[in-house]
Amino acid sequence: MACAMGHFMCKECAAGQTRGLLERLQLDESLLEEHRSHGGHMKCVDPACRETYDDSSVARALPSEIFALYRASQDTVIEHRMWMDLQAQFQEQVTHMQRQFELQEGRRSSQASAEMAAREETATAEFLRRQYPNARMCPRCRHGPVINENCYDLQAHHGEERGAGRGRISNACPGCDFFSREWSDWAPWDGVMHTGPRG
Incomplete structure (x- = not known):
């Protein structure tokens, strides 16, 4: 060919x-x-x-x-493109509905706010699941999604200084400090947003 x-x-x-x-x-x-x-x-x-x-x-x-x-x-790929288009339309509709609701009511009730947040979290999780099908989560506390953007050897840059007062690179779990140098030790993400603070 x-x-x-x-x-x-x-x-x-x-x-x-x-x-x-x-x-x-x-x-x-x-x-x-x-x-x-x-x-x-x-x-x-x-x-x-x-x-x-x-x-x-x-x-x-x-x-x-x-x-x-x-x-x-x-x-x-075609399904992903269609989903992205639908996601953009959905976000436009959500924004439009949100503005209308705020104009009519002057403020949103806590129940409507919680429902909107739940819908947005569900949409965000679905977007991330499709955008990053290889995302992982912490095997200990299930914090996720975690997306590896660069090197699969997590030890190579762990603790490395970013320079100019920008802090250090941490490849540990933000939820519980779990660390493994191997990306494969992190569990495949289950599609649920687990990003709460340490507790």
Whole structure:
């Protein structure tokens, strides 16, 4: 198969590249975001090229079971985009309703405020679950979500000074101080916001 710029990849390499890409998407948030920015299409293997492979070329090059996984990954990207659009509409509606309510009532009741906060927390949790499918939580106190943005060796920068009075890097749990140098020791996030203060 070849991209629009003519960069060629043989069928054997295409199958391996696609399988590897689909596996890496499960582990790497930045790669997942890049994949979403390409509309779920596989980027050309030439690092200097910005093109993607078209679906008909990919379909001809891949075995049917790998192509089915590739298409499922694209469907997930489309669903994510639709969900993000719906989330934005929902937030606009919430803001509009909130303004109307405040104008009519002059102030919100504590019950309405609690319900709105619960809806916002649920929407935020759902947004985070979709945006960061690989988020973790503390295995001890369940504080989460915790998102690893950089290095999987949590010991490497733990306690490192940020400079200019900006404090130190802490890779310990903000809830209970649990620490492990291995990201894999943190439990997969259960989708519930557990971010309360230490108690």
